Amino acid sequence: MVIGHPVIKFVAENRGCFSPSELAAVSSDVACGLSQNLLISIGSRIMLRKNLWTDAGLVNGALGYIAGVVFTDRDRTLPNYLLIEFDGYLGPPFLPEHPKVVPIHTFKGDFEHESKNCTRIQFPIVLAWAITIHKC
Numbered sequence: 001m002v003i004g005h006p007v008i009k010f011v012a013e014n015r016g017c018f019s020p021s022e023l024a025a026v027s028s029d030v031a032c033g034l035s036q037n038l039l040i041s042i043g044s045r046i047m048l049r050k051n052l053w054t055d056a057g058l059v060n061g062a063l064g065y066i067a068g069v070v071f072t073d074r075d076r077t078l079p080n081y082l083l084i085e086f087d088g089y090l091g092p093p094f095l096p097e098h099p100k101v102v103p104i105h106t107f108k109g110d111f112e113h114e115s116k117n118c119t120r121i122q123f124p125i126v127l128a129w130a131i132t133i134h135k136c
Contacts, residue, residue: 005042008069010078012036016118023118032109034122040066046084047128050107056091058102063087063128067101078106082123 012034014023028035033049040046044066052058068083081103093099107124110117 007039007041010038010040010123012038012120012122013077014118014120016113017116018113018118023113023120026111026113026118026120030111030113031118031120032107032111034107034109034120034124035126036120036122038123038125040082040125040127042066042068045128046125048084048086048104048125050124052104052124053091057086057088058091062089064089064100067098070103078121078123081105082125084125 012024012031014020014026014036016023024036026036046064046066048058048062048064049060051060064084064086066082067085069079070081070083072080083101084104085098085101087100089100089102091102093101094103095101104123104125106121109120109122111120112118
């Protein structure tokens with residue numbers, strides 16, 4: 001499928017007792033499900049990887065599309081929010097003209113790697129053009 005929009009690469013912010021390159025090599029399985037690199041575009045099909053608001057349908061496995069990217073601080077390496085249009089969103093509208101679009105903030109995942117406390121900050125999403133049988 002051709003999206004027709006540029007692809008943006010978001011690199012996670014890593015903190016801990018290791019060098020940035022060592023922490024960057026830690027897999028998402030260890031780092032609370034948060035990817036080191038996230039390649040997205042407007043229109044990308046995504047899957048939410050965290051339970052953010054279960055009553056409104058923002059649960060692990062919720063599917064949607066990237067509707068926008070919001071930077072409010074030029075000094076940040078990651079945007080402040082991703083605007084995601086979720087298929088099954090049931091909460092109040094954030095944007096009245098787009099009732100299923102929700103702003104999603106970065107997620108801070110604390111984990112242990114080689115007996116040291118580490119942190120990864122990234123958006124809690126993965127691309128979902130094709131998903132495994134385990135997520136179906």
